[in-house]
Amino acid sequence: MTVTTVMLCGVGGQGTIMAADLLAKVAAAAGLDVKLSEVHGMSQRGGSVDTVVRFGDEVFSPVTDPGMVDHLVGFELIEAMRRVHYVKPEGRLLVNPQAIRPLPVLTGELPTPHGLAAILADEGAIFIDADELACEVGSPKSANVVLMGALSLGLPFAEESWREVIASRVPAHTIESNLRAFELGRRACREGECAL
């Protein structure tokens, strides 16, 4: 299998690292080589973050370049827009339409960037309202698992394998709600793809 590159991006603290971990474990369980590259430290204090997961028969570099990403999962609207040039022309874009305004916008120093959703829609983005779906399962923190549910539809891994990895990785009392979050993400993605 040739190498597939997935980029997860968002705001520090949104759970991109945990989501990437789930994906990497699912790919490893399928017997593939996998690399997961993340950045800790200063950017975690509410800064712009991205995590790259690459899997296939043999993966060399853990990082990627513009025009080389197969699947971009935007945990936040502005951060998805910031990295849209990384996605291959035929690549897939999954975007949580919620926006978290950066500090220069909150303070009024810079204008609010309007119209991002329309541009991303033109680029073929499927919108998954992960925060709302996560609230629906009673666990706002599982928005990242909702997005992995959506991502899972376009990847060659068995649904059961995802469920096993999620169950082994999240705290015991949140297994049920996280599995449900995963399911809602899958369903929302299927509906989004039908609507395209």
Added chain:
Amino acid sequence: MGRTLLSGNEAVARGAWEAGAVVGVGYPGTPSTETLQRFARHPGVYAEWAPNEKVALEVAAGVSLAGRRSLVAMKHVGLNVAADPLFTLAYTGVRGGLVILVADDPGMHSSQNEQDSHNYAAFARVPILDPSDSQEALEFTREAYEISENYDVPVLIRSTVRVSHTKSLVEEGPLPHLEPQPAYVTEPSKWVMMPAMAKLRRIDLDRRMVELRQFAEETALNRIEMRDTSVGIVCAGACYLHVREALPDASVFKLGMPFPLPAAGLAKFASSVDKLYVIEEADDFLTRSVRSLGITVETMPMPTVGELSPGAIRLAFGCSAPVTREADFSLPPRPPLMCPGCPHRPVFYSLRKARAVVTGDIGCYTLGALKPLAAMDSCVDMGASIGMAHGVELAGGTAERPVVAVIGDSTFAHSGITSLMNTVYNGGGGTIAILDNRITAMTGHQGNPMNGITLQERRSHEVDLVGLVKALGVNRLQVVDPHDFAACERVFAEETATDELSVIIFRAPCALLLKEKDDPYAVDEDACTKCGVCIKLGCPAISKDEHTSRAVIDTAICVGCGQCVQVCRFDAIVHTGPACDFKGADLS
């Protein structure tokens, strides 16, 4: 045995444990921090945070003297602090294997500079190993202990962000077999480095380097991969992975040990390819080293700063860039910021109001340099704030503006105490603010001597910070709750008005340590006069409404700290009741 997904840092920790290291010491620093945290969780090991990297390496030197193996972990700038013992430990050599993980940060994701630690290996004359991925991180670390003991020398493992923070699959090795601790032998000619003995060890170090150069020619750490012979590439670490991705047909000399170099092996490789290139990040250490062997290295238009990627290498070798999407849009940057409820915020707000010249330091509070607080004038290295404030004063001060040094609790323990002693000793004045948030916050909440929390949760002792500052000879000392704006402003006004040296300890726990949130606040729209004062706090929970210009509080992230209530002069910030669910901003 199955394969496990481990980061490079975790793999180094596992490798050290498999090699029988029984003690781990370090100081937290991105991207090295998880190494020691992971090592500490292995059965049968002792691990501790030291106040700084110099102390950490000296503790490990003692472990080595007593005949046991140890692991030291730090970030690249930490090795500057630990350089003093490192250079002389190259002379003494080791008894128990001594391995130092140094994690570089090309691209400066979370650092104040990008230095290539290879230079230290050559400067101090110690071998350095560069793993490319987690499997190598584990195996090279195990091997490093053998090299350390066989060649009587400390060994550096050099990683970068893309090794330390990349997870890849690892086949773990067997559990360690610990030999009993050897009987202690007194050996002053090896360990007491006064001139008479050091001169002999200096000669012996050169003898050991000759042996290590021979080892470099033979070791499987270095590897030649012959493919198309028109292009040959010398590389190490994560760069090897980028090269394999970018130029799959090129022949490669993969250096697992970039110092000392295998001169004969490299010469042979160079003669078997048409053109030889060296690919490395953020420095030209390897290029210079290979050239110094008399080997011709082609010049390549590569970036000389920051990280490399396969794309950057492809571009340099004339491959066309991939097609990218055209979508172009001007986006606001997203700088990191202080959390809602952060106790540092009122301190910087008050410093700005006091028009202070602020010499800053390394930690979360460095974010006080960013808008809208924008109240920091310098940030150089751990502990620099206090010495620099003294220096500004010696230069004649800053016309009409008070000078205040700002330093965190962990940074004060790391390198601030000696600086404060210097100011006291030399009769300096000025104001020093110690922001004691009870934790080493930026690197992810590690314990330190100021809070008495240790890495393996052993019983400990909390430094009496007030007593320490007094013992250094500081007479003017106050402890202030930073959440109290009036107190912050009053104390800065009082203390900057005197010529006498004064220390203010701002003590309140990091907002992330508080498990319970208070009820959030909201803005009373009728009372809000749009004055914008609360916006100037730079709290991510407060924003200026685009249409009405009134302040709005995001109740989902407000922690109810009440800082904004204190700055509002119109009583427009009020309690509303429990938090609602997150609702993102509407950017439609």
